[in-house]
Amino acid sequence: MSAVRPVPPITIEKPVAKVWTGARAIAEAVKLADVDVIAAYPIRPYTGIMNAIAAMIADGEFQAEIIVADSEHSQFEVVKHAAATGARVFVGSSGVGLMYAYEAMLVTGLGSVPVVGVVGTRALDDPGNFGMEWTDAFTTRYFGWLISWPRDVQEALDMVLVAYRVAEDHRVLQPHFVALDGAALTHVAMPVYPPTKKQVTEFLPPYRPPYRIDPMDGPVTKAQHIAPSLIGPEQRKRIDVAMLKAKEVIIEAWKDYARYVGREYPPFIETKWMDDAEIALLSMGAYMKDIELVVSKLREKGLKIGTVRLRYLRPFPAEELVKVLSGVKAVGVIEFGFSFGSPYRTGPLYHEVATALYEADERPKLLDFLFLGGREPKPEHFIKAAEMVNELAKGKTFEKKAYWLTLRGEDI
C-alpha cells in the first residue's frame, strides 16, 4: 500500500485588481449582466463606453446585438422597443447628445420600460465644451428615470448591476440611469475588483417583463396614444408610486449585492464624520474624494465638519437627508450644474436639497458652490468652501447664496 500523498496547503491568492477606466468597467458590467441589445451613438465621454463594449463583442468575449444608430434619438428608440419585447438592454449618451434623445427617453419612462443607461456627464455645449458638468443628467429628472451617481469606477460597475436589478423589479419597472462624472470617472483607469459571473447570476435574475410585446404571448399594445382626459393622471400616478416603491427595492438590492458580491454600500446617503459635525459639505460623484480629503484635514485642525454624499438623485432620499442634516448648523452644497435665472441664482442640486430640508425641524443654513463650464476645482477651492460654511454657521451674513469659486473676474 502506498503512503498517503501529502496534500499541499491550500493557498488562496488574493485576486489582482484590474486597472480599468470607468468606460471599460461599465462595459464589463454590461457583459456580466448578460445584456442582449446595446444601442450606440458616439459622443464624448460616452464614446469610451461604446468602444469598450464593441471591442468585447468583436473579440468574441461577449455575445450581444450592438446597433450603431443614426442618432441619439434613434439609439434610445432602439433600446426602448427591444426592452419592450423582453430583451435586457443597455444604452448611454452625454451632453447635447442626451438632449437630442429626450423624446424617446420620456416615452421610455412613461411607458415603464426598464432600460438601463449611463450618462457620462458633459457640459451642454457652448460649442466644443466637453468638460464635466451635471446639467445634462439633471435635466432628465422629469422623465421617470431613476438616477444614481457613483463615486469611483468600482462603484460605477457595481451600480450598473444593481440598476438592472432595481429597474426590472416588478414593483418598479422604470428605466434607470447611472451618471458618471465625465473625464474624472469615464476616462480614468483605476483598480477594480469585478464580481464573478456566478455571483452576478445569483444576484441578478433574468429579466421577465410582466407583459412583453411578443406574438407568442398574445397581442398587447404598449404606450398607446393617450387621451388626456381618460387616463392622463392615472398613468403618471403609477410611475409616482413606482418611484416611491423603488426606495424599498433599492435598499433590498444593495443588501443582496453585499450578500452575493461582498461589497457593502449605504443605499442612499454616505456620510463621513457626521456624528458630531456642526457643519457639512454635501455633494455627489467623483469629487467627493477631494472633498473628503479636505474635510479630513480640517478635522485634524479641530473643525467639526462632516461630508454627505448622495448616491441617488431619483428617487431623492429626502427623509434620509433630513435625518442626517437636522441640527447641523450650516451646509455647503458643491455642484457642477446650473439653471440660469433660478431662485437665488443657485444650481439644481441646491434646489433639491433646499426643498428636502424645508421640512426639517431645525433647518441648517445653506450656501451653494458652483463649478461650471468644465473647469475642475482643486482641494484649495473646497477648503475655501468649508471656511465660508464655517463663517455662515458662526453667524456671518453672505450677500449671495451661490459662489463661483473657480471664476476669473469678479463673482457678482
Add this chain to the structure above:
Amino acid sequence: MVRLVKVKPHIERFPEYEELDWIVSHAIGVDQTSDAMRFSQVLAQAAVIRGYESYYYMRYDDSPERNYLPMIYYVVIGNPKINVLLREEIEPVGHLFNVIAVFSSNYLIQRTAQRALLFDGAKTNATLVVNTSLSPDAVISLVKKYSLAQDWNGKVVTISSSKIDKSIAFPMIGATLRGYEKIDLDAVLRALDILGLEKKKDSVRKGYEQAVVKEVNIRAEETEKFKTMKHEIEIPEFDGKYWNPEVYYAYQKAAATAENYVQRIAAMPRWEVLAPGLIEFGPKPGDRNIGFTTGEWRFQRPVINYKKCIDCKLCHLYCPDGAIDFNPIKVDYRFCTGCGVCVTVCPTKAIEMMQEIQAMEGLIDEEVPVKRFEEREYGY
C-alpha cells in the same frame, strides 16, 4: 489705448500630487495613441501587482482623432494609496513627474499638448525616456536649448524602439524600467500575462537590455532655455470696461507668446472682457489668428524647392489649415501641422517633407514616425 501691466505668473504647488509618483508620456495623436495607452496600462497594472494603488489615463482635453495633435498619458502610482482625485488637466507645476516618456523626439524641441515646456512639473531627479536613434548627449543638448529651464539631476534613457517592435510601447516599457525603480521587470511580465500580452515579453526584455542610460546634472542657469526665455508676461490692466476688442487682443497676444504653462494660464481673460455671444475678435484681413496656432503639432515640415515650383497655387488651395500664403507661395510654420497634403497635390514634386528636428537642428532621427495606418486608433 490698453494699459498693460507686467506680471510674474504663479500657480500654487499641489502637495498631494507631489507625494505621488507620475510617469507622463508625450505622443503624437492618432499615430501613437494606442502605443501610449498600452505603455501606461502595462505600467499601471505592474504597479498594482507590486501593491501600489495605481491609475492611468489620457489627458481628457486631447483630441487624438485629429492627426498629429500632441497628446499626453499619465500613470500615477500611489505611496501606496492615492487619496486625492486625479483631475484630467494636471497642471505641470512643481515637482510631479518621475518619468517623462517621449514617444517622438519632436517633443524635445516643441511644447507639449498643454503648451508647456517638456520639463514643466518634473521632479528634479526625473528620468527622461526617449524613443530615438539619437545619442543621450544629443538629447541633453536639445533639451537644454528648447525644453528645460529648471534644475535636473536625473537620467536620460534612449531606446530605438521600432527596431525591436513595431508596437513601440513595449520596448519603451523596458527602457523605462532602467530609470524608474518602483516597478521591476518581473512585475511587468506578470502584468503582460494579466492583460493577454504574453507575446510582447520579448520586446520588453529587449527594450530593457538595449536602452542606453546616462546620468545628468544640470542647473537651471546653465540651460539656454532659461537664459533666453522671458519670465514675465504683459496683460491688460482691468479698468472696469467690458467687451473691448483691444483688451481681447492684448490677452490673446499674451497667451500666444506665453513660454510655459503658468504663463499661458495667466494670460486667459477674466469674464468681464468676453464679448457676449461667444464672440472672438478675428484677425484683420490677410492676417492669421495668433490665438489658434497649430504649428506645434508637427513632426515633419514641407519644404518648397522654388526652382521646381511653377506657382500654380494648388498647395495654397488644398492646405487644410490655410497655412500657405498665396503671393508669393510660402509656408507659415506657425500654422502648418505637417500633414503633407501639399506634397501630394504638387504637380511638379517641388515640395518635400523633412523631419522637424532636421529642419531645426540638422539631426536625423530614424524613430520619427513614418505613417503607420494599421496601428492608428481613433475616437475617444
